[in-house]
Amino acid sequence: MITIINYGSGNISAIxxxxxxxxxxxxxxxxxxxxxxxxxxxxxGVGAFDETIEMLDKSxxxxxxxxxxxxxxxPVLGICVGMQILAKSSEEGTLPxxxxxxxxxxxxxxxxxxxxxxxxxxxxxxxxxxxxxLLFDEIDVKEGFYFLHSYYFECVEDSDILTKTYYGKNFASxxxxxxxxxxxxxxxxxxxxxxxxLQNFANLNA
Numbered sequence: 001m002i003t004i005i006n007y008g009s010g011n012i013s014a015i016x017x018x019x020x021x022x023x024x025x026x027x028x029x030x031x032x033x034x035x036x037x038x039x040x041x042x043x044x045g046v047g048a049f050d051e052t053i054e055m056l057d058k059s060x061x062x063x064x065x066x067x068x069x070x071x072x073x074x075p076v077l078g079i080c081v082g083m084q085i086l087a088k089s090s091e092e093g094t095l096p097x098x099x100x101x102x103x104x105x106x107x108x109x110x111x112x113x114x115x116x117x118x119x120x121x122x123x124x125x126x127x128x129x130x131x132x133x134l135l136f137d138e139i140d141v142k143e144g145f146y147f148l149h150s151y152y153f154e155c156v157e158d159s160d161i162l163t164k165t166y167y168g169k170n171f172a173s174x175x176x177x178x179x180x181x182x183x184x185x186x187x188x189x190x191x192x193x194x195x196x197x198l199q200n201f202a203n204l205n206a
Contacts, residue, residue: 002026002202003038007059010044010082014188018195024202032064038074040202041065045081049105049151050093052081062098069100075179077201083175083182084153092151101177102156108149112168120150125185127163127173135162135174135181135200139193145173145185146194153184 002019006012006028019026029035043065045052056062068074078086087097090105097105110118126144129136144165152171155161165173165184174183181201187194 001038002040002042003035004028004042004044005035005061005065006030007061008055010046010079011186011188012044015042015044015079015198018188018198019202022195022199022202024199029061032060035061035064035068038068040204041068041074041076042201043076043078043082043085045079045083045085047081048092049081049084049090049097050095052085053093053095053097056085066098069180073179075201075204076181078180078182079188080149080184080186083184084151086175086180086182087153090151100180101153101160101175101182103153103160103172103175104156105151106154107151108171109168121147121167123147124190125165125167125173127165127185128170129163130158130161133162133176134204135176135197137200138196139200143193145183145187145190145197147173147185149184153182 069076084105085097086101087103087105088099091107127141160175160177161172162174162176164170187197
């Protein structure tokens with residue numbers, strides 16, 4: 001069972017439609033109590049860092065997520081800003097992130113980009129596997145995924161990087177630390193690659 005967190009941010013219906021087509025059981029958690037005992041957690045996100053953290057705090061989800069993810073080791077997947085809030089902080093705002101993965105979120109340096117629009121990083125881009133993981137099983141890495149972001153996740157530990165993507169320079173397009181996963185791209189907008197990745201997450205053991 002996939003538990004999709006509805007704290008007011010993210011393409012929840014699009015993700016739910018994919019799992020419905022795959023016949024993979026899921027539920028949308030509207031309250032923190034519905035997260036308790038989750039088998040897998042999906043943390044979507046669209047928008048700004050501070051706004052997302054504030055919504056997570058006000059909704060009451062933050063403490064229960066800390067307990068399920070950090071203590072009970074429930075696998076979690078953060079998407080786009082849902083990945084960025086896994087960091088300790090962001091140049092986009094002033095509030096502390098969840099701090100589940102050691103890193104900071106930085107603004108894309110537009111001086112490194114030679115084609116317009118320079119920011120945001122918008123559209124399809126390939127990914128380079130840094131290390132093998134079942135999350136990317138049967139994924140066409142050259143075709144890659146759909147991106148829409150102006151900030152990127154900079155890991156303190158290289159061992160937390162799953163894939164890299166080039167946009168002016170290489171950045172971490174997906175991360176993993178133990179049971180915690182994050183992807184900068186939008187699988188729900190990435191056609192068969194995105195569908196396969198969401199299916200792979202549902203099938204992960206940890």
